[in-house]
Amino acid sequence: xxxxxRLFKSYASRNISNPRLxxxxxxxxxxxxxxxxxxxxxxxxWEALRDRAHTIKEQTIDQLDHYLEKLESNVVAxxxxxxxxxxxxxxxxxxxxxxxxIHARTVVKSxxxxxxxxxxxxxLEENKLDPVETDxxxxxxxxxxxxxxxxxxxxxxxxxxxxxxxxxxxxxIPYTDVPEELCEVARKILRGKFLSAELGxxxxxxxxxxxxxxxxxxxxxxxxxxxxxxxxxIAVMGLEKVIPTASDLPIFLRLLARSSTGQKQTSYVSLxxxxxxxxxxxxxxxxxxxxxxxxxxxxxxxxxxxxxxxxIRCGACLNTCPIYQRVGGHSYGSVYSGPIxxxxxxxxxxxxxxxxxxxxxxxxxxxxxxxxxxxxxxxxLLWLRKQVVDSGGTPWLERVAMKLYLAGMKxxxxxxxxxxxxxxxxxxxxKANASWxxxxxxxxxxxxxxxxxxFKTLWRERQQEEQHL
Amino acid sequence: MNASRxxxxxxxxxxxxxxxxxxxxGHNAVTNDIRxxxxxxxxxxxxxxxxxxxxxxxxxxFHHCSNGDAVVHSxxxxxxSAGSKHIAVSRHALxxxxxxxxxxxxxxxxxxxxxxxxxxxxxxxxxxxxxxxAQVQFSITGxxxxxxxxxxxxxxxxxxxxxxxxxxxxxxxFLASPNQIYPNMAEVFLELQERHGNHLxxxxxxxxxxxxxxxxxxxxxIKGVHGPTRLIGxxxxxxx
Numbered sequence: 001x002x003x004x005x006r007l008f009k010s011y012a013s014r015n016i017s018n019p020r021l022x023x024x025x026x027x028x029x030x031x032x033x034x035x036x037x038x039x040x041x042x043x044x045x046w047e048a049l050r051d052r053a054h055t056i057k058e059q060t061i062d063q064l065d066h067y068l069e070k071l072e073s074n075v076v077a078x079x080x081x082x083x084x085x086x087x088x089x090x091x092x093x094x095x096x097x098x099x100x101x102i103h104a105r106t107v108v109k110s111x112x113x114x115x116x117x118x119x120x121x122x123x124l125e126e127n128k129l130d131p132v133e134t135d136x137x138x139x140x141x142x143x144x145x146x147x148x149x150x151x152x153x154x155x156x157x158x159x160x161x162x163x164x165x166x167x168x169x170x171x172x173i174p175y176t177d178v179p180e181e182l183c184e185v186a187r188k189i190l191r192g193k194f195l196s197a198e199l200g201x202x203x204x205x206x207x208x209x210x211x212x213x214x215x216x217x218x219x220x221x222x223x224x225x226x227x228x229x230x231x232x233x234i235a236v237m238g239l240e241k242v243i244p245t246a247s248d249l250p251i252f253l254r255l256l257a258r259s260s261t262g263q264k265q266t267s268y269v270s271l272x273x274x275x276x277x278x279x280x281x282x283x284x285x286x287x288x289x290x291x292x293x294x295x296x297x298x299x300x301x302x303x304x305x306x307x308x309x310x311x312i313r314c315g316a317c318l319n320t321c322p323i324y325q326r327v328g329g330h331s332y333g334s335v336y337s338g339p340i341x342x343x344x345x346x347x348x349x350x351x352x353x354x355x356x357x358x359x360x361x362x363x364x365x366x367x368x369x370x371x372x373x374x375x376x377x378x379x380x381l382l383w384l385r386k387q388v389v390d391s392g393g394t395p396w397l398e399r400v401a402m403k404l405y406l407a408g409m410k411x412x413x414x415x416x417x418x419x420x421x422x423x424x425x426x427x428x429x430x431k432a433n434a435s436w437x438x439x440x441x442x443x444x445x446x447x448x449x450x451x452x453x454x455f456k457t458l459w460r461e462r463q464q465e466e467q468h469l
Numbered sequence: 470m471n472a473s474r475x476x477x478x479x480x481x482x483x484x485x486x487x488x489x490x491x492x493x494x495g496h497n498a499v500t501n502d503i504r505x506x507x508x509x510x511x512x513x514x515x516x517x518x519x520x521x522x523x524x525x526x527x528x529x530x531f532h533h534c535s536n537g538d539a540v541v542h543s544x545x546x547x548x549x550s551a552g553s554k555h556i557a558v559s560r561h562a563l564x565x566x567x568x569x570x571x572x573x574x575x576x577x578x579x580x581x582x583x584x585x586x587x588x589x590x591x592x593x594x595x596x597x598x599x600x601x602x603a604q605v606q607f608s609i610t611g612x613x614x615x616x617x618x619x620x621x622x623x624x625x626x627x628x629x630x631x632x633x634x635x636x637x638x639x640x641x642x643f644l645a646s647p648n649q650i651y652p653n654m655a656e657v658f659l660e661l662q663e664r665h666g667n668h669l670x671x672x673x674x675x676x677x678x679x680x681x682x683x684x685x686x687x688x689x690x691i692k693g694v695h696g697p698t699r700l701i702g703x704x705x706x707x708x709x
Contacts, residue, residue, distance in 0.1 A: 024687075027688070028687075028688055045507070045509060062485065064481050065485075068478070084471055084474040090473060134695070140686075155686070160687050179689040179691060186694075191603075195603055219682050220681055220696065221697075224675065228633055228673070247500075247503060247655070250503070250657075254506075264620075265619040265678040267527075267677065267681055267696070268676065268681075268696070269675070270673055271669060271675075272672065273669050273671075276589075277672050278589070280589050280627045280628055280671065280672055281585060281587065281589050281598065281631035282631040283672040297480035300485060
């Protein structure tokens with residue numbers, strides 16, 4: 001499989017006809033939604049928290065330059081180093097420079113969507129380093145040479161049998177499909193990597209401007225190990241991850257775990273303020289923070305698109321989306337899948353490349369309703385569809401049809417004429433079913449049979465009857 | 470500072486369609502405002518009970534002791550039943566005050582104790598500590614704050630305790646006292662701000678809610694992936 005949103009339609013139709021895959025997705029997403037519902041119900045302040053989180057993000061993004069500069073100066077004051085990267089290439093090159101300087105060989109990585117976005121592991125591999133994904137789900141997909149199928153559960157598409165077969169093949173262990181045993185195998189291998197790695201790389205869930213602290217949220221402890229044991233720690237953050245103060249953090253943490261995994265709190269939240277300080281017992285000697293643009297300042301330009309930068313990557317919109325549940329994460333051809341992926345992938349890669357993604361929605365609004373930071377996701381998808389149409393991304397037949405339809409809707413005489421003409425053509429063709437008229441559209445949909453009389457005729461007749469009464 | 474810095478910052482200003490300007494105090498969350506958002510979890514009554522209930526919900530093992538002897542006795546039993554041989558004790562105030570390490574050593578003559586009293590500025594000693602800690606099966610630390618709403622413990626890592634002591638061993642036990650329990654996380658962060666201003670203590674703060682866990686294979690919950698398999702909280706309510 002190739003990582004490109006251009007192939008959405010073919011990936012989606014292939015996945016839809018795979019019952020095993022659909023069952024896996026249905027089970028996993030419903031499981032997450034049920035757990036979420038329980039812990040959200042017990043928080044009466046839920047809506048107020050969402051509003052607050054939205055406002056904090058809005059006001060921070062509105063003064064993004066100020067907060068990033070503040071973050072930078074506080075990270076430096078804590079003894080850390082800050083590097084600004086225009087794009088993924090610049091970020092990867094900087095990481096390679098550091099790795100070379102410290103003669104790194106084994107690099108332990110904790111789960112990070114931003115490093116997936118810039119394809120960091122591939123770059124490290126190409127440069128003779130040994131990058132090891134240490135989150136169990138990420139480890140599985142690294143062994144399988146795949147990309148994440150879900151923002152928070154990257155190996156959600158794999159059954160235990162598939163993981164067992166994968167471990168047997170790649171790690172040379174006897175086959176087992178018992179999750180506990182598979183987990184134990186991974187724990188042992190990865191523990192060795194943690195203890196020998198020279199470099200640890202993590203993402204960032206939140207960056208606190210006023211204290212110069214990065215926050216990492218996780219359950220397994222791999223992020224703690226990756227950021228604690230190696231001598232050098234590099235954290236990569238998208239520039240939208242900054243929030244003003246440490247006292248804002250509890251608001252987001254009360255929303256995040258509940259939305260994401262249905263936990264009240266994840267097992268671990270690490271707040272890291274720079275490297276080991278004088279007299280301290282452990283922690284890395286060097287701490288580097290990479291602030292990544294990679295298209296984000298472009299997104300910032302459009303006030304409508306800007307809201308997509310509020311996302312805290314909880315994955316709730318994926319779980320609740322009827323399209324995601326059916327087509328699965330890989331169909332999107334992007335590391336970011338689901339409704340939020342359908343918004344940010346076209347914004348990052350261009351509507352021409354990802355023109356099918358805004359249509360991967362029933363516009364039901366479930367994503368918007370569930371979003372803990374109240375991003376108006378389904379209206380953004382609608383707005384993106386307009387960008388696709390405006391940039392000529394739709395077929396000529398559809399454009400002509402829509403122009404005629406628009407003319408008809410504006411003029412009742414034209415409308416009447418048009419509908420009579422259509423009825424005549426359909427009847428003259430002598431077919432009960434009119435599927436042949438719109439070949440592409442009706443391949444996957446039933447075209448309803450033509451009614452005896454048009455609505456207008458029925459209406460007129462009814463009014464006449466009423467007059468007679 | 471690299472060249473991209475000014476480019477990115479000016480792009481941000483351009484995209485926000487405004488020149489560089491002084492920061493305006495838009496949100497600056499007021500204390501009462503934050504408290505309101507946690508109102509349903511702000512009761513100061515029965516904090517120990519609430520903490521215990523939530524801690525156990527996330528598979529934490531809760532114990533209660535009323536004097537130093539009982540603490541040592543409980544820990545000794547836990548270590549013996551787990552069959553742990555390598556033990557580490559942090560230099561947290563409560564561990565020191567109860568003299569946990571020496572008293573345990575007296576009742577567990579076969580145990581090997583890993584000492585965190587090293588010279589942090591000596592890289593060889595740090596390296597040795599890491600190697601030794603990787604062998605430890607049972608670690609004992611204090612905590613700095615507890616949160617009742619979620620059953621969470623906050624540990625400040627730095628001089629008193631390493632980051633790895635609550636991470637590498639497969640069983641982590643922390644000693645705490647009831648006055649360390651706050652109703653929720655917002656209260657703890659307000660307290661941190663009150664005490665430390667804009668400088669969070671230590672190079673890392675860790676919020677711990679239950680043992681390490683994963684559900685990455687078919688949503689099956691497994692405890693103890695990379696961090697401790699068991700998390701034990703020992704509430705010390707000294708009567709004397």
